[in-house]
Amino acid sequence: MAVPESEQQLPEAELVKLLGELDGWQRDGQAITKTFALGGWKSAVAFVDRVAEAATAADHHPDIHIERYKTVRIVLTTHVVKGISRADIDLAKAIDVIVVG
Numbered sequence: 001m002a003v004p005e006s007e008q009q010l011p012e013a014e015l016v017k018l019l020g021e022l023d024g025w026q027r028d029g030q031a032i033t034k035t036f037a038l039g040g041w042k043s044a045v046a047f048v049d050r051v052a053e054a055a056t057a058a059d060h061h062p063d064i065h066i067e068r069y070k071t072v073r074i075v076l077t078t079h080v081v082k083g084i085s086r087a088d089i090d091l092a093k094a095i096d097v098i099v100v101g
Contacts, residue, residue: 003080003081004087005086006085006086006087006090007060007078007080007081007085007086007087008081008085008086009078009081009082009083009084009085010083010084010085010086010089015027015084018086018089019032019089022089022092022093022096023096025092027084028075030077030082030083030084031075031076031077031084031088032075032076032077032084032088032089032092033073033074033075033076034073034074034092034095035067035071035072035073035074036071036072036073036074036099037070037071038070038071038072039070040069040070041069041070043070044066044069044070044071044072045066047072047098047099048064048066048072050098051064051072051074051095051098052064054091054094054095054098055091058087058090058091058094060076060078060087060088060090060091062074062075062076062091062095063075063076074092074095076088076091076092
């Protein structure tokens with residue numbers, strides 16, 4: 001099975017550069033993660049729904065954790081290459097727009 005270019009593991013130098021362009025996303029091994037504080041349970045669930053829509057549109061699916069009823073932690077990694085790809089970076093940017101929008 002051929003891995004699409006957007007899902008190929010990023011070279012370390014490019015990954016470091018792209019992570020520097022993201023706001024608040026942290027590297028956690030072979031994933032990137034960010035925690036969002038929302039106003040409450042309904043806000044957290046609504047945010048998760050919007051993230052799910054963006055992920056479905058991108059055909060790239062994160063791990064989504066609702067914690068302490070109003071905190072959402074997103075974990076992005078590309079399972080097929082066991083690392084971080086351009087698809088992870090692009091989805092992180094899309095998720096940040098959801099929060100601002």
